[in-house]
Amino acid sequence: MGRNTVTNSNGTLSTAEKVNKSLQKRYRAEKRFRAYGISAIAFGLLCLVVLFTDIISKGHSAFFQTYVKLDITFDPTEMGVDDPTDANQLATADYDSLIRNALKEQFPEASGRRDRRALYAVVSNGAAFTLREQLKENPQLLNQTVPMWMLADDDIDTYVKHRDDAQGDTFAGRISEKQMGWVDTLIDNNQVESRFNTTFFTSGDSREPEQAGILGALVGSLLTLVVTILLSFPIGVAAAVYLEEYAPQNKFTDFIEVNINNLAAVPSIIFGLLGLAIFIGFFEMQRSLPLVGGLVLTLMTLPTIIISSRAAIKAVPPSVRDAALGLGASKMQMVLHHVLPLAMPGMLTGAIIGFAQALGETAPLLMIGMVAFVVDIPGAITDPATALPVQIFLWSDSPERAFVERTSAAIMVLLAFLISMNTLAIWLRRRLERRW
Structure with missing residues (x-):
């Protein structure tokens, strides 16, 4: 018999040989699992490279x-x-x-x-x-x-x-x-x-490709995002503070938490239908306004901000709260002066990621009429406007060949904004976070 092979008198393998074979089988399974993981990552990177190559090759000439x-x-x-x-x-x-x-x-x-x-x-x-x-x-x-x-x-x-x-x-x-x-x-x-x-x-949209620009859509996206930031971040942080620091643990708060988690998974077009029914149908607000788009994106972004803010508040050690209360601080002083400053890096990270998601949304804006052909550059949140993702959607449906390269170029600009916002979120997290 070979090395490490021990047989009993009846010719069966010993316990040591069975353990060795089991270990070898496990090691082979782990190597295959690692190979599958590396292959999945490589495939994802390959798809990303192909996507960026296709977009850049079509859009750089614009x-x-x-x-x-x-x-x-x-x-x-x-x-x-x-x-x-x-x-x-x-x-x-x-x-x-x-x-x-x-x-x-x-x-x-x-x-x-x-x-x-x-x-x-x-x-x-x-x-x-x-x-x-x-x-x-x-x-x-x-x-x-x-x-x-x-x-x-x-x-x-x-x-x-x-x-x-x-x-x-x-x-x-x-x-x-x-x-x-x-x-x-x-x-x-x-x-x-x-x-x-x-x-x-420097120009707005046009039916002639050589005269078409993204400035109007870009300004419309920025105005919409400003409305979203001013509304969703304070409301989301306030809701997270209440649920974590003040709300009692009962069936009502459990019901709220379950619904917040469910809203985070609702398709974005549902929020567009909600905005169409409430803001335009009930309140009779005009279509194609950055104000209405900001309100709709606020509803869509709130669950993400609330969930990330609650996670950041939970990460603050209880000893910080106990020390503040022990030194005579009130509950509000403890939250405002100690918990929120320590949880703010995580809140900002989650909020920026949520805003980046809102910046790239198209479906809810289509439902509220921001798909309109708007040539003039909007100057306020109450001026008719479109958004950059919607502008890309409109150009992609145009028959002119020159709009193909402008569509890809607009996608490159949008990706640059999204990558910048995600990079800012990563930088803030590493710059401001504290390890306990």
Whole structure:
């Protein structure tokens, strides 16, 4: 027999051999369990890498926009302007004709009606606003011909960004071969330039992708989050203090605790239906307001804040309470001066995570009408607005190819905010927490 193998007179294994085989089997099971865990983590990280790679690869190009340089002649007769200092004349002037004339001079071979319409589509229809602002700032431009960079149309922008990726001479876009030839000519003449897309961060929503931005949705999200913070954090902390320090242990408080835990698991769209029925249906508040969105997200965030705040209060040692009461402090002084300061790091951590969750919510905001098309930047919590997650939802449903990259870019901005808030929560926990 081999080493460690001992048999009885009847040929069966001894107890020591049975124990050794059992240990070896257990060790193999533990190795397999560790391998399963490592595989699960690796698979999760792989999915995360694939997700971020896909989003970044589709969205990084949205941070750059194509511009076309044209020689613009500010003809007063063509525009219908004789006094460039008159605001009314500047507002009603025909700037599109200046852009059309510049394009016709650049490409005189576009003679047919259809060709000219395709030629005019090379430049965005919002380029006229650029000319108006330039003439408003510098009235001396009247009767002069100056080179100016005009915002390109979204289809032209897409072609310029992906023309090198096309197989041969084919391009899967919405522009014609003649438009491709005109754009290639502009590129050869150094009249096409890619610049950082400031419009994406300084403008509101638009039906034209090259003019669309996230500022309106971003301000709407921040206003909604401000309302949520101002309401949910004080109410959540006060509820947690009452339940932990003052509430008696009876069936009523047990019922409250069970319902708070249940509310934390309720789908967010239910809170949207609740807000639709109460705030809009009963109180007759207007739709698409950051105030209403903040109230709905407050209801959704409260259970998370209450649960995390109660856990932080429980973590404070009873000796702190006993010492404060023993020195003559009242119950309220003990809570305000000793328990709350020590529990605040945990409360802030849970609250920030809850706010990050509220920032990324879409379903409850859809129910209260924040899905509306809002171009203007909101200035207060009572102005119509949309939110960044809702803006992403709207853009993802748009048929234009240029909205695909802007959707991914908006997702990148939203992820940056969420990662920043979670990083802040981790930093506060490590910075302020005390170990007992």
